Amino acid sequence: MRQTTVAGQFYPLNTKSLNxxxxxxxxxxxxxxxxxxxxxxxxxxxxxxxxxxAHAFAQLPKADTYVLFGPNHTGYGSPVALSQDTWKTPLGVVETDKDIGKLLAGTIIDFDELAHHYEHSIEVQVPFLQYMFGSDFKILPICMGLQDEETAIEVGKEVAEAAKATGKKVVFIASSDFTHYQPDDVARENDNYLIEPILKMDIPEFYRRKDERNISACGFGPIAAMLSATMEFGASSVSLLKYATSGDVTGDMSGVVGYAAIVVE
Structure with a gap:
């Protein structure tokens, strides 16, 4: 059982408070x-x-499985790590998709729980899904320490092929913040520059712009993996639903983190 790591820090530990x-x-x-x-x-x-x-989660359809790509902040575990454990949050227990998981054996994706053990990037998404859909869904958590363009595209394709083989309805979710600890105006300009190629589904340009300005979006590999996977399912358009920075909440514009809600259809 994968227990909560950041309940009580990133979100409330108490079920009523979390709801x-x-x-x-x-x-x-x-x-x-x-x-x-x-x-x-x-x-x-x-x-x-x-x-x-919530702006992105509110638009998600009911699916059999939600594939969650998240960056590895801790450095623990395999470079690309799949969890097949049951996940627990204050809202209950969620099973992982063993059918898709089995089909990923022998790919670039390793079966490894250690990478997920202390990682928050995927955990914080699970209560949103539980709030929306109860307990009638599965997750496929993939933690990416290796985030280069080639790896991300391959991860997305491998998962998409495995999902297609099961015939299940699957939605792919990338967990990422954008610019970290820059003045608000700099963060907004850089993030807008980086979001443009996401909206055009242009993965090479996305990486080029990230590197050109050294933009500190932590989940760039998960974003590319999600785009790669959805393109395998015939994705044709991407929309930015909401952008904000931490400064909008704290009032401190001197060093903010950028956040975006983006959906692919």
């Missing part, structure tokens, strides 16, 4: 009937980025 916090996050988030295949969501504490994340 109340999530309800606040979703208060201005509109649902959609669009056939959403993927999303980019932030992974900071809910008070900072939860409202942005």
């Amino acid at each position: 109340k916090e999530l309800s606040k996050c979703f208060k201005d988030a509109a649902a959609s009937e669009k056939p959403i295949l993927g999303a980019v969501v932030p992974h900071a504490g809910y008070i900072y980025s939860g409202e942005v994340a």
Whole structure:
């Protein structure tokens, strides 16, 4: 059982308090009937980025499995690590998808729980899914320490092929914050520059711009993996639903973190 690591820090540990916090996050988030295949969501504490994340989660369709690509902040475990453990949050237990998991044996993706043990980037997304869909879904958590362009594209393709082989309805979610600890105006300019190629589904240009300005988006590999996977499913358009920075919450514009809610259909 993969126990919570950041409950009580990034989001409330108490079930009632967590539901109340999530309800606040979703208060201005509109649902959609669009056939959403993927999303980019932030992974900071809910008070900072939860409202942005909810804008994307509110538009997700009901699916059999949500593939969660997250960056590895801790350095533990395999370079690309799949969890097949059961995950527990204050809202209950979620099973991982063993059918898709089995089909990933022998690929670039390793079966490794250690990479997930202390990592928050995927954990913070699970309560959003539970709030939206109860317990009637599975997750496929993939933690990426290796985030280069070639690896990310391959990870996305491998997971998409495995998902297709099962015939399940799958949605791909990339967990990433954008610019870290820059003045608000710099963060907004750089993040807008980096989001443009995401909206055009141009992975090489996305990497080029990230490197050109050394933009500190932590989940760039997960974003590229999600785009790669959704393109295998025929994705044709990407929309930015909401962008904000931590400065919008704290009032401190001197060093902010950027957050975006993006959906792919």
